[in-house]
Amino acid sequence: MTNQAEHVIEVEHLTKRYGGLLAVDGISFSVRKGEVFAFLGPNGAGKTTTVEIIETIRTPTSGNVRLLGMDVTKKKHDIVPRIGVLPQGFSSFDRITVRETLQYYSRLFCHGKTDIDGLIDLVNLKDKTREQYQNLSGGLKQRLGIAIALVNDPEVVFLDEPTTGLDPAARREVWEVLQGLKNKGKTVFLTTHYMEEAEFLADMVAIISKGKIIATDSPAKLIEKNTNYLLLTLQSVDEKAFEIIRKMGFEPVLNDHKEIKTKVEHTDDVQKILGAITDAGVLYLGLDVRKPNLEEVFLKLTGEALHDGQVVGKGAE
């Protein structure tokens, strides 16, 4: 299906069952060398199971998975030294310092020439090298985890939910580190349930839902293919505006923050709506017109909205 020289990960008809539960349902995709590939989906969609099969931790029920041209079920010992992994919910030895932890993992890979200082610089932990793991904040722990995943200078880096549970500021800091990896030309396989993370970092995105891949493409193309509208948001308006927009033939949605959101096809529609509202003497405090993002794509493809990894019911599709 793919060119092995170009593709470092090739997954064909991968299925994984846990007893009666079908966690991964015959998925196929491939990842090119040097790209950041985001595996996007809600909790329980099958992301971690898939990535752990590729990482050689789990065995598939059926299907073929090749990593760096090797069968993951047969070549674990050849594959492991060439990949780096940040597992989901990463943790390390509480009383071991940042530098000691990196030295420890470097020894496990027997990688004598690991540039520990370079890694510490890359993940911005220079002033924390003597800090024990237990004293690091969540964001710093994740950054250390990313550095650990790089001790063997891997060809492919797997990051399973690297920013889950972090506050927005810490998440941004991790993104900066991941941008650094991207700039170094590493192939990165990223699983996440944060749409903006995938959109911000990924060259390619595969959306997975209920064990099946429902779309694969670059974030821009996914948006382009699945949406042909603009999203207008009006802030702090009264319900009269809602009625006006509805009577104009649009399908507005009013949320708890007194925001009206509506899809429009052209910028002309925006002007028409604003004109009608102004003519009616209705005031609004804020206005936002933007292209849809992956959140809307996910909503369109699954009919479900996603919040913090959880499917939160039907959206306004």
Added chain:
Amino acid sequence: MNLRVVGANLCVKLLSVYREKTAMFFTIAFPIILILVFGTIFMSQDNVGFHLCVQDLDQTKSSVDSVKALELNGKFKITRVDPAVDATQYVRDNKVDLVLVIPEGLEKALTRRKSSKDFKASVTITYVYDPSSSSVSTKMDILNGVLAGINQEISGNPPFIRSAEKSILTRKYRFIEYFIPGIIAMSVMTLSLFGTVNLNTELRQKGIIRKLSTTPITRTDWILSNILYQFIIAIISTTAMLLVSYAVFNVNLHLDAWLLAFILLDVFAFVGIGMFLTRFVQEAQSAAAAANAISFPMMFLSGSFFPIELMPGFLQKIAKMLPLYYVNEGLRAAMVFEDNLAALKDAAVIGVFAAVVFILGVMATKWEESQ
């Protein structure tokens, strides 16, 4: 197997425990506390001396000499009871278990027996005692022995049957010396068993095992580093126990390579059981409970604290099926009785057990998470 990897693992484990001062303290302190407490109790048993109340109603030189003779026997610490008080009431009021009453007329009767050869002249010494006391019958047996000796001496004939003592040991050992090998065996067992269970369940629950499974470390490297770590901890703990035993109780134990061999076999056996438990009992709390369920009966049944001969027959049979029994017996054979053949036999039994359990433990250890 990769020694560099084993060394890295060992280093991380030792650094972790060194920095966790509380855990380190209790690792060393717990067996030492046991030795201090039990050692103090047993030390007083070695210098056993019964308390004996004597009421001398005769108040003559002969009666006073008799009381002194009892004192010099070494088994009794004598309290003299006023001849004016009622002995029965004295037992009740003073919560003593026995008063030996020397009757009036002891000297007269003795003179009649010795000088006039009046063989009908005799006296009756009365034991006024509290039958609810557990030690009173032992006291009366000892007193009967002493009185028989006195009677025999007064008769003027040399005894026909004499007794002589010959110990199978080259020297007499104290109870504390019997006790310390048992405590070493028990401590190494608990350190290895709980150390393995706690470490592995903690690392698994924290996801560190999952991370390690994405590195080149093998099952053998991991298990070997765990064994070495537990062995080093066991050596540190045993050294501390021996230092305290020598310093506080001035014990006389034979220390040679057998001690190291039995510690190593003890570690292998119980790390093996620990690995087995962690594989099949996933939750940390359940694993610790299972480890308790194994170690507690073993601790009390296998003769760590007292000789199994004190237990009923069926429990003795059970004891001989427990691995810790052979570590206890082997360590005592080596450290107390200096019996190499017995130590070798015990080492063979625990060695086979350790090998089987360890292989099962290795087979049970999995990197991949079964889900």
